[in-house]
Amino acid sequence: MNKDILANIIDNDIKKVDAYNIRENGKSVAWKNNPYINIIPKKDGQGIDVYVKENTLFGIVDIPVIITDSGLKEVVYNDFYIGKNANIIIVSGCGIHNNGKHESIHDGIHRFFLEENSKVKYIEKHYGDGTGKKKFNPITEINMQKGSSMIMETSQIKGVDNTIRITKATLLDDTTLTINEKLLTNSNQSAKTDFEINLDGYNASCHVTSRSVATDNSYQEFKSNIVGNNKSFAHVACDAIIKDKASVKAIPEIYANDIDANLIHEAAIGKIAGAQLIKLMSLGLTSSEAEETIIKGFLK
Amino acid sequence: MLELIDVSLKRDNKEILDKINLKLDEEKFYVITGPNGSGKSSLAKIIMGIEKPTEGKIIFNGIDITDKSITERSKLGISFAFQQPVNFKGLTVYDLLEIAIDKEITKKEACDILSKVGMCALNYIDREVNTTLSGGELKRIEIATVIAKNPKLAIFDEPEAGIDLWSFQNLISVFKQLEKDNKGITLVISHQEKILNIADQIILLENGKIKKIGSKNVMLDIILKKESCCKEVNICE
Numbered sequence: 001m002n003k004d005i006l007a008n009i010i011d012n013d014i015k016k017v018d019a020y021n022i023r024e025n026g027k028s029v030a031w032k033n034n035p036y037i038n039i040i041p042k043k044d045g046q047g048i049d050v051y052v053k054e055n056t057l058f059g060i061v062d063i064p065v066i067i068t069d070s071g072l073k074e075v076v077y078n079d080f081y082i083g084k085n086a087n088i089i090i091v092s093g094c095g096i097h098n099n100g101k102h103e104s105i106h107d108g109i110h111r112f113f114l115e116e117n118s119k120v121k122y123i124e125k126h127y128g129d130g131t132g133k134k135k136f137n138p139i140t141e142i143n144m145q146k147g148s149s150m151i152m153e154t155s156q157i158k159g160v161d162n163t164i165r166i167t168k169a170t171l172l173d174d175t176t177l178t179i180n181e182k183l184l185t186n187s188n189q190s191a192k193t194d195f196e197i198n199l200d201g202y203n204a205s206c207h208v209t210s211r212s213v214a215t216d217n218s219y220q221e222f223k224s225n226i227v228g229n230n231k232s233f234a235h236v237a238c239d240a241i242i243k244d245k246a247s248v249k250a251i252p253e254i255y256a257n258d259i260d261a262n263l264i265h266e267a268a269i270g271k272i273a274g275a276q277l278i279k280l281m282s283l284g285l286t287s288s289e290a291e292e293t294i295i296k297g298f299l300k
Numbered sequence: 301m302l303e304l305i306d307v308s309l310k311r312d313n314k315e316i317l318d319k320i321n322l323k324l325d326e327e328k329f330y331v332i333t334g335p336n337g338s339g340k341s342s343l344a345k346i347i348m349g350i351e352k353p354t355e356g357k358i359i360f361n362g363i364d365i366t367d368k369s370i371t372e373r374s375k376l377g378i379s380f381a382f383q384q385p386v387n388f389k390g391l392t393v394y395d396l397l398e399i400a401i402d403k404e405i406t407k408k409e410a411c412d413i414l415s416k417v418g419m420c421a422l423n424y425i426d427r428e429v430n431t432t433l434s435g436g437e438l439k440r441i442e443i444a445t446v447i448a449k450n451p452k453l454a455i456f457d458e459p460e461a462g463i464d465l466w467s468f469q470n471l472i473s474v475f476k477q478l479e480k481d482n483k484g485i486t487l488v489i490s491h492q493e494k495i496l497n498i499a500d501q502i503i504l505l506e507n508g509k510i511k512k513i514g515s516k517n518v519m520l521d522i523i524l525k526k527e528s529c530c531k532e533v534n535i536c537e
């Protein structure tokens with residue numbers, strides 16, 4: 001197993017978590033279950049079903065994916081069934097090392113089914129290294145029953161040539177979905193992200209925060225479509241810093257279908273504010289140190 | 301010593317600063333005052349290196365700093381608290397203080413600096429320096445970053461703006477202490493009589509020119525008289 005790549009996508013100690021499944025080059029290479037968390041491989045081998053029992057408290061599951069065979073292309077289906085009142089952290093992530101001529105692609109399709117009052121924190125990191133082409137196209141589908149809440153944190157800092165990320169969610173009564181996205185693209189990379197969130201339930205709320213930095217010739221697109229079909233709340237903030245010849249496009253769409261839907265979209269794209277650079281320089285940093293500090297903080 | 305020789309700043313054919321000549325000595329407290337738009341902030345920015353003078357020279361402790369960058373001036377011990385504090389998405393109060401001090405600091409050290417500007421530090425140290433902080437809080441943090449540097453020349457641009465009365469008194473004692481500890485120059489831009497009152501020297505700026513410099517006693521008379529006279533003048537006449 002490639003430990004270096006693993007360390008880049010998983011922050012915790014995998015040996016200590018409650019359950020895990022490591023997929024390397026298209027196969028499960030190590031796994032562990034516990035009485036509350038059951039990971040079952042799909043029949044065709046292209047993914048897993050994760051069952052979290054009702055009332056599970058503070059469970060942690062790691063499901064990293066590693067690809068080192070140049071040219072591997074896979075579509076993986078992972079389904080998560082989170083029982084009533086369960087509280088769980090799922091650490092996902094995919095690292096591709098590709099030094100070959102062929103492009104490596106991982107398309108992860110993740111479906112979450114949150115039962116009543118369950119809580120999920122889902123962390124997903126993308127990592128890529130090597131000279132060969134690397135692509136990720138994650139699709140995340142989130143179904144939230146009454147009273148459930150989910151935090152989704154995604155990050156992709158350089159290393160990935162192309163990404164199209166699609167996230168769809170349906171929220172019923174009293175649910176909260178929080179999404180934090182961090183993205184940095186460089187050279188000729190492109191990254192698109194697309195959120196489609198339906199606030200169907202009474203008191204459904206979502207908070208989407210996207211912070212991204214686009215440098216060199218890279219291109220980013222941020223698209224979000226939030227529909228408020230009930231008394232609901234949404235706050236979407238898309239903040240992007242551009243440098244060099246990079247470009248960023250933000251396409252906000254909010255659609256209120258109910259008189260009590262309160263939907264806010266903020267988008268700001270621009271270079272690093274001159275005043276920020278000046279302030280840090282007046283504290284003693286050089287202009288490039290100042291820039292680095294601002295970007296690092298922004299994506300922290 | 302800081303010396304400005306014939307410093308001018310022109311923008312859009314407008315003389316924002318016009319041949320400023322000024323000498324500031326160590327262990328002295330200077331206050332620049334004058335009407336809005338008279339060029340006070342511009343003068344401070346020129347000293348910090350944020351604006352380049354169109355003409356003139358700036359000498360700091362024997363070194364010609366006219367062409368030196370902001371960073372170089374900072375390293376020479378010049379520090380500037382902005383009139384309008386800057387927001388940072390992602391940088392915390394602690395981060396800024398650590399950058400200011402230029403070495404790793406403990407939370408305790410960061411707290412000590414914050415308490416100098418009257419902030420109950422633990423509540424703030426991990427907050428992001430963004431607009432969720434109140435105007436007065438941002439202003440105090442801005443002042444704290446300058447205090448943290450122990451500068452040889454500390455410039456504060458309207459530090460009292462937005463700061464409540466109780467803290468204002470403390471701020472004045474912090475300025476005095478800073479000047480004593482660092483044996484440096486303190487230069488404060490202010491409209492406040494209370495700050496004018498602790499000045500060794502007051503510099504009155506008008507229309508980009510130094511109208512008059514002098515000791516507090518002489519200057520306060522002139523300035524306060526002027527204020528009362530001007531209240532009766534119709535601005536549109």
Ligand SMILES: Nc1ncnc2c1ncn2[C@@H]1O[C@H](COP(=O)(O)OP(=O)(O)OP(=O)(O)O)[C@@H](O)[C@H]1O
Pocket residue numbers: 311312316334335336337338339340341342343383
């Ligand atoms: N970059 C610039 N371009 C054009 N005009 C400028 C520029 N910067 C400042 N000014 C003008 O120069 C004048 C002096 O501005 P400055 O900010 O120095 O005034 P100030 O004395 O600090 O005023 P206040 O008391 O309101 O803070 C003002 O008329 C301002 O509009």
Ligand SMILES: [Mg+2]
Pocket residue numbers: 340341342383457
């Ligand atoms: Mg000013």
